[in-house]
Amino acid sequence: MRPPEPAPEPPAATTPEPMANGDWRQRLHAALMELNMPFTADAVENSKVVELNGELQFVTSASYKLALRPDDLNKALKQISSKPYRIKVTVGDTGPQAGPLAAAPKAAPPQDDEATSRALSNPEVQRFREVFGGEIRKVRNLKE
Numbered sequence: 001m002r003p004p005e006p007a008p009e010p011p012a013a014t015t016p017e018p019m020a021n022g023d024w025r026q027r028l029h030a031a032l033m034e035l036n037m038p039f040t041a042d043a044v045e046n047s048k049v050v051e052l053n054g055e056l057q058f059v060t061s062a063s064y065k066l067a068l069r070p071d072d073l074n075k076a077l078k079q080i081s082s083k084p085y086r087i088k089v090t091v092g093d094t095g096p097q098a099g100p101l102a103a104a105p106k107a108a109p110p111q112d113d114e115a116t117s118r119a120l121s122n123p124e125v126q127r128f129r130e131v132f133g134g135e136i137r138k139v140r141n142l143k144e
Helices: 021-034 038-045 070-080 114-121 123-132
Strands: 048-052 055-060 086-091
Touching: 021 038, 021 048, 021 070, 038 070, 055 070, 070 086, 114 123
Parallel strands: 055 086
Antiparallel strands: 048 055
């Protein structure tokens, strides 16, 4: 008499496990870069992404809202998930989770010379920074 053969293991599930919220950002960023959509990838990188009831919610600042087009996001989603998602983009506080994926500490703008201090105190430069954000990395005196 032969011992019974072991039962075959059930096949692995074809649907991936739900992704953590940070993982959505990373995978969408990578897919968008692959699709040659760096502006949308940058907007995803600086947004908060939450999956809730079949919907991907992107909370972003006003400066990134226009770059988060649902058509572009759906193209990237098709690359990383077979499940269809609704896309919702809202402007709001992105919180501490959002920010560059490989965030390097930002250096303070150089304050050591007169040209830099004059440029940073210029009202037009201050207004530009208010509207567009960002950082000033280097100031050059064009008269030199």
